[in-house]
Amino acid sequence: MGYAELRELQTALTTASDLASTLQQAPTRHDAARLVDVLRRALSVADALGAETGPTGCAEHPHGAVDPLYGDREDPLPPGYGKCLLCNDRRRRADAHHPHPHLRPRRPHLKLHGRPRQTA
Numbered sequence: 001m002g003y004a005e006l007r008e009l010q011t012a013l014t015t016a017s018d019l020a021s022t023l024q025q026a027p028t029r030h031d032a033a034r035l036v037d038v039l040r041r042a043l044s045v046a047d048a049l050g051a052e053t054g055p056t057g058c059a060e061h062p063h064g065a066v067d068p069l070y071g072d073r074e075d076p077l078p079p080g081y082g083k084c085l086l087c088n089d090r091r092r093r094a095d096a097h098h099p100h101p102h103l104r105p106r107r108p109h110l111k112l113h114g115r116p117r118q119t120a
């Protein structure tokens with residue numbers, strides 16, 4: 001599995017997405033056939049990717065080390081982590097730098113700016 005296959009998959013998916021978003025309310029047979037064609041191509045490339053990955057199941061490091069914590073019931077990996085030790089280490093470093101960015105409260109900038117200050 002190489003970079004070319006990944007690029008082909010990404011191109012096919014982007015094309016499919018573009019086609020789908022430009023579809024009219026009543027797509028023609030031709031439109032539908034084009035979309036199916038592109039999706040089939042993406043599917044076959046994606047299928048080939050999985051077949052050629054090594055023990056890690058990682059596209060980037062197919063023959064890297066498997067994370068020893070993978071499948072550990074007492075100390076399970078966080079959600080979104082895979083079998084690849086290299087990728088999991090990268091995720092751990094990213095998590096350490098940005099702890100739970102999605103949990104940060106949003107600040108209502110606009111409301112604060114719109115309210116006049118009261119000094120009574």
Ligand SMILES: [Zn+2]
Binds near residue numbers: 056058061062084087
């Ligand atoms: Zn990896």
